[in-house]
Amino acid sequence: TTRFRRETLGIIFQEFNLLDSLTVAENMLVPLMLSGKKTKEAREEMQHLAKRLQIDELLDKQVDEVSGGQRQRTAIGRALIHAPRLMLADEPTGALDFQATKHVMELLAELNAAGMTMVIVTHDPTVASYCNHVLFLKDGSIQTELFRDEPRRVFFQRVIESLSLLGGDEHHLSAIRPT
Numbered sequence: 001t002t003r004f005r006r007e008t009l010g011i012i013f014q015e016f017n018l019l020d021s022l023t024v025a026e027n028m029l030v031p032l033m034l035s036g037k038k039t040k041e042a043r044e045e046m047q048h049l050a051k052r053l054q055i056d057e058l059l060d061k062q063v064d065e066v067s068g069g070q071r072q073r074t075a076i077g078r079a080l081i082h083a084p085r086l087m088l089a090d091e092p093t094g095a096l097d098f099q100a101t102k103h104v105m106e107l108l109a110e111l112n113a114a115g116m117t118m119v120i121v122t123h124d125p126t127v128a129s130y131c132n133h134v135l136f137l138k139d140g141s142i143q144t145e146l147f148r149d150e151p152r153r154v155f156f157q158r159v160i161e162s163l164s165l166l167g168g169d170e171h172h173l174s175a176i177r178p179t
Helices: 002-008 024-034 039-052 068-080 098-113 125-129 152-166
Strands: 009-012 086-090 117-122 133-138 141-147 171-176
Touching: 002 009, 009 068, 024 039, 024 068, 039 068, 068 086, 068 098, 086 098, 098 117, 098 125, 117 125, 125 152, 133 152, 141 152
Parallel strands: 009 086, 086 117
Antiparallel strands: 117 171, 133 141, 133 171
C-alpha cells in the first residue's frame, strides 16, 4: 500500500497536511526523498514545479510564515512532485483566489492531457468546469451527471444550471480523465 501511494497516487488534502517544522521546499520534497531520488535532481524538479505554482519565492519560508493560499499551492506541489498517475483532490482550490484557482486548474488540466487521471471533490462550479465528467451527489447518491463536450465556459453554464435544478450548492465529484 505504501509503495502504491508513493509511486502511483497523489492526494491533495483540503486541510493541506503540511509539516509545520519544514519549509515550503522541504514539504514539497518529502515524496521525492521517501522514494530515494537524488537530492540535486529532486531540488531541480521541486524548483520547476514551485515556479509553475507561483511559490518559487517562498521556498525557504516556514509553512506558518505563508498564507493559506500559498500553503494550498505547497500541498498541491507536494502531491504533484512525483508525477502520480492518479490524483485524488478534496477541494484543491478551496484556499485560493480566483486567479490562483484558474492557474492551478489550468496546470491540472495540462497534466491530465499528458495522462494523469484525477478525481476532484468540490463545491466550486468553476473547478468542476475544468473537468470532463461531473457527478452531482446529494445525500450520498448520484443525482445527475454531465459530460463535457464543449468549451469550458459553456460547460460552466451547464454545471450552474444543474446545480440550480438540484437546489443549490451540492457536492460535485468531478473527474478529469486523460483524453
